[in-house]
Amino acid sequence: MLDKTGIAKRIAQEIKDGYYVNLGIGIPTLVANHIPKGIDVILQSENGLLGMGPFPFEDEVDPDCINAGKQTVTTLPGSSFFDSALSFAMIRGEHVDLTILGAMEVSEDGDIANWKIPGKLIKGMGGAMDLVASAKHIIVAMQHVNKAGESKLLPMCALPLTGVKCVKRIVTELAVIDVTPIGFKLIERAPGVTVEYIIASTKGKLLVEGDIPEMELD
Amino acid sequence: MIKKVVSNAEEAINGIEDNMTLMLGGFGLCGIPENCINELVKKGIKGLTCISNNAGVDDFGLGLLLQKKQIKKMISSYVGENEEFERQLISGELEVDLIPQGTLAERLRAGGAGIPAFFTPAGYGTEVQEGKEVRAFDGKMYLLESWLRADFAIVKAWKGDTLGNLIYKATARNFNPMMAMAGKITIAEVEELVPAGELDPNQIHTPGIFVQRIFQGVNYEKRIEQRTVRAR
Numbered sequence: 001m002l003d004k005t006g007i008a009k010r011i012a013q014e015i016k017d018g019y020y021v022n023l024g025i026g027i028p029t030l031v032a033n034h035i036p037k038g039i040d041v042i043l044q045s046e047n048g049l050l051g052m053g054p055f056p057f058e059d060e061v062d063p064d065c066i067n068a069g070k071q072t073v074t075t076l077p078g079s080s081f082f083d084s085a086l087s088f089a090m091i092r093g094e095h096v097d098l099t100i101l102g103a104m105e106v107s108e109d110g111d112i113a114n115w116k117i118p119g120k121l122i123k124g125m126g127g128a129m130d131l132v133a134s135a136k137h138i139i140v141a142m143q144h145v146n147k148a149g150e151s152k153l154l155p156m157c158a159l160p161l162t163g164v165k166c167v168k169r170i171v172t173e174l175a176v177i178d179v180t181p182i183g184f185k186l187i188e189r190a191p192g193v194t195v196e197y198i199i200a201s202t203k204g205k206l207l208v209e210g211d212i213p214e215m216e217l218d
Numbered sequence: 219m220i221k222k223v224v225s226n227a228e229e230a231i232n233g234i235e236d237n238m239t240l241m242l243g244g245f246g247l248c249g250i251p252e253n254c255i256n257e258l259v260k261k262g263i264k265g266l267t268c269i270s271n272n273a274g275v276d277d278f279g280l281g282l283l284l285q286k287k288q289i290k291k292m293i294s295s296y297v298g299e300n301e302e303f304e305r306q307l308i309s310g311e312l313e314v315d316l317i318p319q320g321t322l323a324e325r326l327r328a329g330g331a332g333i334p335a336f337f338t339p340a341g342y343g344t345e346v347q348e349g350k351e352v353r354a355f356d357g358k359m360y361l362l363e364s365w366l367r368a369d370f371a372i373v374k375a376w377k378g379d380t381l382g383n384l385i386y387k388a389t390a391r392n393f394n395p396m397m398a399m400a401g402k403i404t405i406a407e408v409e410e411l412v413p414a415g416e417l418d419p420n421q422i423h424t425p426g427i428f429v430q431r432i433f434q435g436v437n438y439e440k441r442i443e444q445r446t447v448r449a450r
Contacts, residue, residue: 046319047245048389055446063248063440064390070246070443081388083395084245085327088320092339121308122316123298129346130320133339164343
């Protein structure tokens with residue numbers, strides 16, 4: 001079973017050289033710390049920064065330079081700033097190669113719910129709906145089950161949707177799972193996790209074909 | 219003779235009345251028009267519809283207007299981080315219209331560019347779709363979204379000149395340029411106001427045609443929401 005860092009490490013393996021990537025808040029943010037050596041990746045922050053750098057040193061903090069999570073960040077050689085309309089033109093126009101974001105639920109059709117829990121306070125969707133509606137490739141980073149022990153991989157989402165038929169791959173503490181035209185498909189197991197355990201933790205239809213390899217993490 | 223320069227926030231917001239619709243630039247607390255917000259609080263203008271990506275925090279930014287119950291309706295994409303906002307929303311004192319962030323940005327741009335509506339994929343198949351025209355283009359589904367315009371747009375820039383040309387700094391640009399285009403009257407507050415001719419025309423982000431009033435603000439706090447640093 002993986003911790004959050006493990007999930008981030010596994011997702012980092014999905015990033016190809018030259019990718020422009022948008023990282024959501026939470027586990028996806030951690031992915032930036034585990035990008036393999038020799039891979040050039042440019043991070044897009046939807047509030048208007050391409051080429052997001054690490055957090056600043058104490059004496060470099062600039063209140064005018066933040067990421068979409070409102071954290072202070074830095075630029076890198078070759079970074080650019082732009083307005084919000086241009087930022088979402090990059091996103092909707094499919095110029096961003098990969099979006100990695102968290103989710104509350106994913107359906108076997110690739111629907112995603114991650115912005116609203118009825119009865120609880122609504123904070124808003126921010127840029128999530130634009131991102132999932134348009135990204136060329138979407139990977140969800142999330143826990144396999146919720147705090148009540150219920151599967152978050154479902155036949156249909158119960159929560160209000162953020163987008164439909166958009167998720168391509170899910171990485172959880174238990175497994176790597178793809179969304180295919182015939183449902184979820186098990187791709188890899190987390191170290192020490194059995195196929196039976198993953199099946200039992202997945203409420204949606206899960207296709208298991210042949211031997212399922214264990215994830216390779218360093 | 220063109221006279222856009224006003225002396226301060228008090229003079230800049232002259233004409234903003236109860237029940238008007240305002241656009242206010244900024245993302246979180248980054249790039250917000252601090253001087254004009256403070257002045258709106260001081261003047262006690264009420265019943266406002268505020269179009270802004272966020273709603274500030276409890277004691278800063280638009281949170282100050284919320285505390286005094288001066289806002290009737292918020293049009294935003296994300297309104298977390300604000301307890302007073304939550305309280306007013308639950309009690310029904312405040313109306314909220316939540317819009318996907320990219321759709322908000324484009325509706326503002328459209329308002330300033332004279333485009334009454336456009337199709338976007340964001341929100342298709344979700345509750346954002348309710349009541350909207352849906353159309354397929356090249357096999358993908360899109361929602362019809364309409365422009366946003368306002369009585370006043372209030373933006374914050376880094377540098378400006380006496381003709382209203384603006385340059386923003388870093389990610390403090392965010393929603394400010396589109397809002398500057400979409401206001402019937404656009405007020406720009408800047409950290410440094412210089413005579414026309416001192417800014418390089420190649421570097422202007424918002425051309426002065428979009429700005430009706432400009433002033434040099436004072437005492438910028440630039441509060442940071444999430445101060446994240448790394449060790450040397």
